[in-house]
Amino acid sequence: xxxxxxxxxxxxxxxxxEKQLLxxxxxxxxxxxDKMPTEMELVRRFGVNRHTVRRAMSALVDANVVRVExxxxxxxxxQILDYPLGAKTRFSQIVSGRHRLPDKRLISSEILKASAxxxxxxxxxxxxxxxxxxxxxxxxxxxxxVATSYLPVARFEGxxxxxxxxxxxTEAFKHFGIDDYSRKTTxxxxxxxxxxxxxxxxxxxxxxxxxxESVDVDAAGVPIEYxxxxxxSDRVQLIVE
Amino acid sequence: xxxxxxxxxxxxxxxxxEKQLLxxxxxxxxxxxDKMPTEMELVRRFGVNRHTVRRAMSALVDANVVRVExxxxxxxxxQILDYPLGAKTRFSQIVSGRHRLPDKRLISSEILKASAxxxxxxxxxxxxxxxxxxxxxxxxxxxxxVATSYLPVARFEGxxxxxxxxxxxTEAFKHFGIDDYSRKTTxxxxxxxxxxxxxxxxxxxxxxxxxxESVDVDAAGVPIEYxxxxxxSDRVQLIVE
Numbered sequence: 001x002x003x004x005x006x007x008x009x010x011x012x013x014x015x016x017x018e019k020q021l022l023x024x025x026x027x028x029x030x031x032x033x034d035k036m037p038t039e040m041e042l043v044r045r046f047g048v049n050r051h052t053v054r055r056a057m058s059a060l061v062d063a064n065v066v067r068v069e070x071x072x073x074x075x076x077x078x079q080i081l082d083y084p085l086g087a088k089t090r091f092s093q094i095v096s097g098r099h100r101l102p103d104k105r106l107i108s109s110e111i112l113k114a115s116a117x118x119x120x121x122x123x124x125x126x127x128x129x130x131x132x133x134x135x136x137x138x139x140x141x142x143x144x145x146v147a148t149s150y151l152p153v154a155r156f157e158g159x160x161x162x163x164x165x166x167x168x169x170t171e172a173f174k175h176f177g178i179d180d181y182s183r184k185t186t187x188x189x190x191x192x193x194x195x196x197x198x199x200x201x202x203x204x205x206x207x208x209x210x211x212x213e214s215v216d217v218d219a220a221g222v223p224i225e226y227x228x229x230x231x232x233s234d235r236v237q238l239i240v241e
Numbered sequence: 242x243x244x245x246x247x248x249x250x251x252x253x254x255x256x257x258x259e260k261q262l263l264x265x266x267x268x269x270x271x272x273x274x275d276k277m278p279t280e281m282e283l284v285r286r287f288g289v290n291r292h293t294v295r296r297a298m299s300a301l302v303d304a305n306v307v308r309v310e311x312x313x314x315x316x317x318x319x320q321i322l323d324y325p326l327g328a329k330t331r332f333s334q335i336v337s338g339r340h341r342l343p344d345k346r347l348i349s350s351e352i353l354k355a356s357a358x359x360x361x362x363x364x365x366x367x368x369x370x371x372x373x374x375x376x377x378x379x380x381x382x383x384x385x386x387v388a389t390s391y392l393p394v395a396r397f398e399g400x401x402x403x404x405x406x407x408x409x410x411t412e413a414f415k416h417f418g419i420d421d422y423s424r425k426t427t428x429x430x431x432x433x434x435x436x437x438x439x440x441x442x443x444x445x446x447x448x449x450x451x452x453x454e455s456v457d458v459d460a461a462g463v464p465i466e467y468x469x470x471x472x473x474s475d476r477v478q479l480i481v482e
Contacts, residue, residue, distance in 0.1 A: 082428075085429075085481050184482075185480060185481070185482055186480070186481045187323075187478050187479070187480055188326075188429060188451060188478060188479040188480070188481065189451060189474050189478045189479075190431030190432075190449040190450060190451040190452075190474040191431075191449060191474065192447070192448075192449060206433070206447070207433075208431040208432060208433060208449035209431060210429060210430060210431045210451070233430050233431040233432065237428050237429060237430045238428070238429040238430075239426060239427070239428055239429070240326050240426070240427045240429065240481050241425075241426055
């Protein structure tokens with residue numbers, strides 16, 4: 001099964017295997033998020049011993065080109081999107097600014113009575129009717145984040161239909177006369193995703209998510225949205241200037 | 242083994258068990274981070290069936306008073322420290338502002354030659370000598386974060402001894418004439434901790450950490466420190482205003 005390599009003189013074998021695997025990744029033989037071949041597969045492919053293959057892979061891990069997931073194997077690192085966490089940063093602008101195609105898909109929506117916590121964030125009375133939007137944000141079809149948003153129904157009657165069309169809350173807000181809004185305090189934590197969130201993010205359940213909790217306010221400072229977002233930590237990092 | 246409860250009329254049994262467990266937690270019988278008794282232990286203690294105990298525990302989980310860790314049991318939630326991520330926020334001020342005692346312990350230190358990445362962050366030539374400080378930050382003796390800091394040796398000769406005494410980088414910087422410094426861009430991600438970090442944080446390996454990467458600059462904008470920090474996500478949340 002061994003594919004013949006033209007071993008280069010003066011360069012250690014493991015270094016040459018590392019170079020070859022890097023070339024495979026650069027050319028897309030192994031794409032971001034793909035599982036790399038197992039140690040045994042690489043042993044067969046290069047016709048070398050396990051130790052040599054392990055050294056090459058370990059160099060790729062050190063270089064942050066691949067990552068090892070406990071019990072699952074090695075994976076090609078995804079391109080990580082820098083997500084600036086500013087008062088006026090918008091998902092679609094950030095993604096299109098990176099020449100990637102943004103999309104926001106509504107998964108489900110529901111009308112609820114605001115719990116004490118939600119009511120406090122939205123500055124309404126507990127029990128006030130709020131619409132819950134559950135959505136996935138994507139770049140070039142790759143899911144980056146799953147968000148749950150709560151908005152007061154009284155102000156945003158019909159927003160589910162509008163959001164389904166606009167695929168952007170920023171655009172949907174414009175239909176309600178809100179051309180400008182800001183993000184207030186954001187709380188940031190780390191969690192393991194629920195099965196549902198992991199499945200929507202198309203990621204393993206044992207890879208953590210960065211979770212944020214924030215409130216958007218209109219130009220007058222009135223809360224318009226309380227949102228909880230789970231970002232895939234393999235594909236997004238938050239940036240605070 | 243059952244301890245007799247004076248069951249209160251008109252309040253369901255599971256609600257009374259929930260109240261009793263809440264009282265136990267409030268009075269410190271079960272402290273933050275403690276493992277709660279198992280379902281079977283609670284069944285024996287209260288002399289009720291498994292279903293009733295489960296309902297009480299599930300109410301405590303919903304109220305965010307306890308959390309369930311897959312395969313390990315239920316734990317009393319730690320008090321979560323809000324850590325504002327501003328240009329001038331200092332760990333010791335944040336912790337003492339919450340009436341908790343800050344401490345920063347040096348675990349190890351080393352003189353290294355700066356890698357390309359570290360050199361870029363510190364704006365020095367690769368290979369420049371840097372000191373690596375590996376430390377644990379605590380509040381009231383509870384570890385909150387593990388940090389790796391890199392500083393140019395040329396400017397901070399002897400900082401290891403000074404930091405060991407001051408237990409604060411802010412104080413150590415003053416010895417080098419730096420009374421003011423700011424945090425530049427911070428990158429935030431989520432990870433599972435290494436065994437070493439989990440052990441220093443005294444937390445389970447399957448609980449994620451919030452990881453940050455940042456550069457501190459002096460008043461003239463010259464980088465003085467590049468740091469990578471892992472915050473226990475059960476005890477700290479980052480706040481961005």
